[in-house]
Amino acid sequence: MQRLLQILYKYRTFILLILLEGICFWIIVNSNNYHGAKYFTSSNRLVATIASASNQVSDYFRLAEQNKYLALENAKLRQRILSLSDSASTASLLLDSARLGIKAKVIDNSLFFRNNYLTLNRGHADGVHSGMGVVGPDGIVGQVLHTSTNYSTVISLLHSKTMISAHHNPTRTLCSVVWKGEDPLYAELLFLPRHIPITPGDSISTSGFNSIYPENQLIGIVSEVHLEDEATFYQAKIKLATGFYNLTHVYLLDLSGKEEIDSLNQEINKLYE
Structure with a gap:
């Protein structure tokens, strides 16, 4: 001693x-958002390779669990196909608006910072590019920030700068979803007017009013609702559909017309600068 x-x-x-x-x-x-992004991207090949190798080892011991998870996911997809079979035009619209052509595996995922990121095992060699939306089997995940040849970094939904354009499904009323840096299971629902009827159990989905996510991608389920006497909007909390604690596989969305929409938005922003 x-x-x-x-x-x-x-x-x-x-x-x-x-x-x-x-x-x-x-x-x-x-x-610092910039340095945080640089750190959590794991863009340098050494860190990404180590994370990928570690994931492969852990996956070997979780094969039974993963098979069960994939079976459940397939069951959900079959049910969605059946529900859309009565409306060929709806199915066609979904296929035209988004191409789920890139499946990726999460090899790094932060949860407990104010600004969180994910690292995926797909990069620009696989067709991934900055700005692509990312969804999981149960809901939205985030947006691609940076790419290298074989890896990409995603701004998580669990990020202080993320604001999702959403709507209240029962009434189709526009609102927004943000994460306040607290519980990774919950987010805040903002700007839903007080005259709109809302109760716990209502679902919240993407509005489609951006070039990141198509319409009706599930975000979460309302868990708490509060309304002050003089308030214009509800104070509400939603339970996120995506379970970030055990997120392993995601899909990257390539929306048709995204580049044209982004170009128009940039031109509009220049006019009002």
Whole structure:
């Protein structure tokens, strides 16, 4: 014990330096969006390769669980196909608006920062590009931020800068969904007017009023509703449809007409700058 204390005392300056550098690094990553993105992207090939190898080992021991999960997902997809079979035009519209051509695996996923990111094992060599929407088997996940040859980084729905254009499904009323940096299971529902009837259990989906997600992609289910006497909008919380704790596979959306829509939006923004 005395020997250990002597070593600690001898190298106290170096240990203090390492400790302070660690604290500074954590503060920079957690408070600066650019540096946070650079860190969590795992864009450097070494980190991404290590994460991928680690995932392959863990996946081997979870094959039974994954098979059960995929079977449940297939059952859900079959049910959706049956529900759409009565409306060929609806099915055609869904296929035209989004192409689910790229399946990816999550190899890194942060949950407990204010700004969280995911790393996927698909990059621009697979057709992935910045701005693509990402969905999971149960709901939306995020948006592609950066790509390398074989990997891509996604801004998670669990990010302070993410705001999703949504609608209240029972009434089709527009609203927004944001994550306030607290529980990874829940998000806040904003801008739903007080005259709209809303109750726990109502579903919230994407509005389609952007070039990221098609309409009617599930975001979550209303879990709490509050209304102050003089408030214009509800204070509501939704339970996210996507389970970020055990998210393993996702799909990348390539919306038709996205480039044209983005170009028009940029021109409009220039006019009002």
